[in-house]
Amino acid sequence: MEVRTRAPGKIILSGEHAVVHGSTAVAAAIDLYTRVSFRLLPPSEGDAGSVELELKDTGLAFSWPSSRLKETFSFEAIGPPLSPTPRPCSPEHSKLIASLVEEQNIPEAKIWLRSGIHAFLYLYTSIHGFKPGKVVISSELPLGSGLGSSAAFCVSLSGALLALSDAFSIDRQTKGWLELELSELELVNKWAFEGEKIIHGKPSGIDNTVSTFGGSMIKFRSGELTHIRSSTPLRMLITNTKVGRNTKALVAGVSERVLKHPDAMAAVFRAVDSISKELSVIIESPTSDDVSIIAKEEKLEELMEMNQGLLQCMGVSHASIETVLRTTLKYKLASKLTGAGGGGCVLTLLPTLLSTKIVDKVIAELESCGFQCLKAEVGGKGLEVCFS
Ligand SMILES: Nc1ncnc2c1ncn2[C@@H]1O[C@H](COP(=O)(O)OP(=O)(O)OP(=O)(O)O)[C@@H](O)[C@H]1O
Ligand SMILES: C[C@@](O)(CCO)CC(=O)[O-]
Numbered sequence: 001m002e003v004r005t006r007a008p009g010k011i012i013l014s015g016e017h018a019v020v021h022g023s024t025a026v027a028a029a030i031d032l033y034t035r036v037s038f039r040l041l042p043p044s045e046g047d048a049g050s051v052e053l054e055l056k057d058t059g060l061a062f063s064w065p066s067s068r069l070k071e072t073f074s075f076e077a078i079g080p081p082l083s084p085t086p087r088p089c090s091p092e093h094s095k096l097i098a099s100l101v102e103e104q105n106i107p108e109a110k111i112w113l114r115s116g117i118h119a120f121l122y123l124y125t126s127i128h129g130f131k132p133g134k135v136v137i138s139s140e141l142p143l144g145s146g147l148g149s150s151a152a153f154c155v156s157l158s159g160a161l162l163a164l165s166d167a168f169s170i171d172r173q174t175k176g177w178l179e180l181e182l183s184e185l186e187l188v189n190k191w192a193f194e195g196e197k198i199i200h201g202k203p204s205g206i207d208n209t210v211s212t213f214g215g216s217m218i219k220f221r222s223g224e225l226t227h228i229r230s231s232t233p234l235r236m237l238i239t240n241t242k243v244g245r246n247t248k249a250l251v252a253g254v255s256e257r258v259l260k261h262p263d264a265m266a267a268v269f270r271a272v273d274s275i276s277k278e279l280s281v282i283i284e285s286p287t288s289d290d291v292s293i294i295a296k297e298e299k300l301e302e303l304m305e306m307n308q309g310l311l312q313c314m315g316v317s318h319a320s321i322e323t324v325l326r327t328t329l330k331y332k333l334a335s336k337l338t339g340a341g342g343g344g345c346v347l348t349l350l351p352t353l354l355s356t357k358i359v360d361k362v363i364a365e366l367e368s369c370g371f372q373c374l375k376a377e378v379g380g381k382g383l384e385v386c387f388s
């Protein structure tokens, strides 16, 4: 039996980084997905089989003989890797996994894949031990660009692994895409969070939570999710600066600034918290006509600009992001970075009454700078599962 899963990426409308330090953030799923297919392989005679991973986006495939995994994890200090409940990857466990990743000779140019492969091995062996199996992963999301590719990777992977485990009492004969029960989604989210810890270092959990549960829009603070409903659909342009960056390093950079300037940074995080709270109230506020829609969108634009200013204070903007901000401002459009920053993606609010002609002009100018503009629906389903 094979299981397929898909989990969405996300945009953060306000509160990235500050959310790691306890502030409120507002985010939504987008309709770009990471997809996983997984099947357990029958061991052949005289051979215990292998755990195989194919990463379609990079054209790379990896394989670990089950016997090699067994031998590595026989190290007494960590005990068997199988775990019925989500738990963090201990430093000893992490060292053993790092040695298994090391053996794979990942090309130097793709060394950034290491953390994802590390998370894969941790989740696979924790949920299925050394059982041979094959996992194939592909994504519509740009990787390492602020749209939550790491969370979509961990959620779709955890969902697929759990769907073929004893942890789920799901009817595997049902055809088509299924949404899981709340308790099953919660379990997926917890495992995905452990995977995100391996990739991000110190994640807030917002990305995996949005990817797991989806919904129209969410407010997130200290692990708590509240669904909010936008009274008018928001149109966002996503511009990928194509400048590569790494969330773990950016999150660590902000923590260093907190150590150096604790009072100033606490004030910055408080300001972000207020912005996110106000943003969520405005998003939910009813609109009756064009005048009230324009007023609402102007407030949202101002809050996005204020949040961007504070992200600059945190040291996570980038010259490429500033170029996008300057370009969209020429058309009186407000933008902010989304996700970890340092390059990656920028959000621009496209007001409801903005003409298609202007949108096309902005996109053409941004693309002439070498950036890539993406159109994505804001809000949508979280993790889905399909058996075949
Ligand atoms: N489809 C995929 N195939 C292989 N590895 C992936 C895939 N998606 C994510 N990854 C892993 O996640 C890492 C990118 O995660 P990172 O958190 O830096 O960026 P992001 O999640 O796209 O952005 P943000 O965290 O700002 O939303 C990659 O380096 C890789 O290890
Ligand atoms: C930068 C950050 O706030 C969002 C990354 O999408 C990190 C996190 O919350 O885990």
Ligand SMILES: [Mg+2]
Pocket: 148, 149, 150, 151, 200, 207, 247
């Ligand atoms: Mg990430």
